[in-house]
Amino acid sequence: MQLQQMYQEIILDHYKNPHGRGLRDPFDAESHQINPTCGDEVTLRVKLDGETVADVSYDGQGCSISQASTSVLTDLVVGKPIGEAFKKMDAFVELMQGRGQVEPDEDVLEDGIAFAGVAKYPARVKCALLGWMAFKDAVSRSEGAKA
Amino acid sequence: MQLQQMYQEIILDHYKNPHGRGLRDPFDAESHQINPTCGDEVTLRVKLDGETVADVSYDGQGCSISQASTSVLTDLVVGKPIGEAFKKMDAFVELMQGRGQVEPDEDVLEDGIAFAGVAKYPARVKCALLGWMAFKDAVSRSEGAKA
Amino acid sequence: MTTTAAPLDVATVRADFPILGRTVREGKRLVYLDSGATSQRPRQVLDAERAFLEIANAAVHRGAHQLAEEATDAYEGARAKIAAFVGVDFGEIVFTKNATEGVNLVAYAMGNAATSGPEADRFRLGPGDEIVVTEMEHHANLVPWQQLAERTGATLRWFGVTDEGRLDLSDVDELINPRTKVVAFTHQSNVLGTVNPVKSIVDKAQAVGALTVLDACQSVPHSKVDFHALGVDFAVFSGHKMLGPSGIGVLYGKRALLEALPPFLTGGSMIEMVQMARSTFAPPPQRFEAGSPMTSQAVALGAAVDYLSAIGMDRIAAHEHVLTEAALKGLAEIPGVRVVGPLDTEDRGGAVSFVVEGVHAHDAGQVLDSLGIEVRVGHHCAWPLHRRMDAAATVRASFYLYNTLDEVQALLDGVRETQKFFGVA
């Protein structure tokens, strides 16, 4: 059944038990993103330590896809150099915009590969990217603040 | 041939030899009417003598239909009581908007019955009514001026 | 509501709609419950538009040749039909691209009164003047008024909504006051289904000399509506929600008001006289139809109105009433489901929005979609209303003449399935 392909166990697990959820101090920058079609929102904070993503904390409301993908995000980027985090982001965006034609690399995306099925539903791609857009925005703000 | 039905000899005669053409003094009111789709225009003056249409004079540019119908107008209304002139106008308007279904009364419309064929061409009805609209407007202005 | 006419023969109706025969998602039969967003088109409407395009297509109003005559007749004939359908005069109907343009037309034209002559005085707005809307408006009947307020310095005010999803009229005499210039409100909410008391709001507005603008997008397609009887000054609705094409909407305006209203979009066909430095404008409705119009779309909307009229708006309303009642009753029986909007069918149309506790609307919609049930999820362009009703997003089922009780049952089963899938029941 298609539905199970989309809602992989991994996604439902992250949805029910989100990693790193809650807004924490200290942080360098915060971003608030909205999905205008459904009103889903995420507020996400980034704390950098030199070139490393020291912490990502977030809060928000939204569907299982947006919540789970933000949870996976924290697993993927916290503790990583910014460059590597952005590579993972690019890989995730490519996967999501691939309409189910892109083969995900588990070494890069880890639990993120579970979203491959979501990529077949264009209306849900925005959900999966909501947290990532906030992350991108927050990093550029914190870099901007430092520059 | 349909064309001859539309362009009755009477119409072409009035077009080539218009009656009462030229702007004259004295007059009580003047009206300027435009056909916005083709830019045709008529300027028409009315001189009333009590309840009687003493004179109608006009100038303008336009197609054979608009020019001929204004020429016929002067024949029909000059020297007539306003009430009778308006009855003729109503009969002419009814004829023109009748899509060729209205049988014109020669006693009322005289040469105006020649326009029966024009009524079949909705895009030309405005042309045939241009002078009449100016007449109606000028009479109401001159009555307004006197009231 | 009772009706003496024979009930609708849904099977016959459905046979007119080619799309209803298709399947979705691994061969599931299509259960289309999203007519509140856009309706489907019967063969009769598709055929009418195609016949026009294959026989009489030409520029309307501008040509003197036979095709242009035939096209103009078809276009203006459609206007006459549509005017009769909503109880108004031929010259009171303006074609727009959608209802949204209709609201914008009125709002911008009012703004243009600032640079118009004294005939436009009653449309002029400025600081101290008030514009009144409601908290249940679709964005289409809210944002244009926010913008008009911003451009003119007028103040935007609004009616609240009760917990039951009814308009809160308790402060009506304070809200509609001598400073009020316009009262813009919806006839039937696209989320709650609520039908508002138009006549009494119009009476209040008229008493203080305020204009009324009715959003009739969700009423005209589903019941007999007569704008003259309602007494509103302006009203808008959309073709695509009433079996007609996308790309065409209707603005109704009282003749005397349209005659005094300044133009909005300008260009060809709406002018009286043009010089390089200035222009004058044609009388309505032409004044408000700049450029080449939606010709074949108007013809098709005329055919849609014929189709609806042949069936009868009362029968359609009665049919939807039955479906709505079944949906409300069925949802009430499912624990953990909250209907957002009136729970009974009194003054209520066939939009049924709900929340499945513990399941986000997007996720619920996905499960329903996997079963072939096409509903809408989100805030349905009524975001402030969702905030008011304490729902981030809802699932909305909306019914039309081609829906069946079986489909309502499929929805109810689908909701239970959703709860099971997400482990909340």
Add this chain to the structure above:
Amino acid sequence: MTTTAAPLDVATVRADFPILGRTVREGKRLVYLDSGATSQRPRQVLDAERAFLEIANAAVHRGAHQLAEEATDAYEGARAKIAAFVGVDFGEIVFTKNATEGVNLVAYAMGNAATSGPEADRFRLGPGDEIVVTEMEHHANLVPWQQLAERTGATLRWFGVTDEGRLDLSDVDELINPRTKVVAFTHQSNVLGTVNPVKSIVDKAQAVGALTVLDACQSVPHSKVDFHALGVDFAVFSGHKMLGPSGIGVLYGKRALLEALPPFLTGGSMIEMVQMARSTFAPPPQRFEAGSPMTSQAVALGAAVDYLSAIGMDRIAAHEHVLTEAALKGLAEIPGVRVVGPLDTEDRGGAVSFVVEGVHAHDAGQVLDSLGIEVRVGHHCAWPLHRRMDAAATVRASFYLYNTLDEVQALLDGVRETQKFFGVA
């Protein structure tokens, strides 16, 4: 102009257009020479629209169900095709109801800059600023600028036209000056056929920091047009003049400009966030597409672009070139006929307007119509141009890919017949 491609097979093309098989006025074969007003539609375009409506019709962008996905893909797929057709990026194409709305959108959005943030500074206009148009504009690219000037206090100025029907550029350096904010002009005149030197006007405008708005209504349907290569900031064209449906037009805008441009029509689908008191707006192109869009019409316009591309715009231009040359040559041979516009085919498209001395255009059109020849008569929404060319009204024949040399001959014979009927030759 020469082309190496094989010439157009007109007979095959004509077979695609159902309407061309009909007769008019007592069984006369239809000679349709009014494509400048609106073109006819090939079966391929009609079929594409119908297939969409019978299979995938749904509200786009707002739904998460399968129909909505398919409809959104079809709609956005059409945008991609149309963008490629005029050499621009996907996100630079905004769908409007017609070209007229496109010009109004830019003009009103510039007006809205007054109440927008600093990002909109470059669109702001006021007393002392100048808007430049030309004397050969269609009302659609003239009246909206008159109105904008009136609303903002800016000054409207214009290029004149020479006796030959060319833009008079002698005062270009005076007209386009540091006070100039916008230069709006036509690519190809719908009356004269004149093709204007876009690139050199754009260069002048850019040198003073003025925006350019190109009316491409008569160029895009008839030749290969690349807006990026032309360098214009904004451009508009209409679907119905290029084998597509009525009710859809296109606004092109450079990405960076669209991003900074304030909204025009407001409502659903164009918002980012809505609260009762205020809203923020989506990025382009959505920001400029309020309300339910022209979904099936976009799909059909995509099919029209496919059809035109398959034949090849160069071949279409070459074909029209042959017809125009024959018409100009033939009319020159008839005493008492004056062509209004360039007499040669250099930088000239296929609109051929003329005056039959002694016969009003309406009367000439009537004789032609009685012979089955459908031309347009009047001022063709370019009234100031007609005054300038000293013609109250003209007869206009306009050609497209489905017209033949036989039809040009029919026109020439018809003109002689007209002279005979009215006794002027």
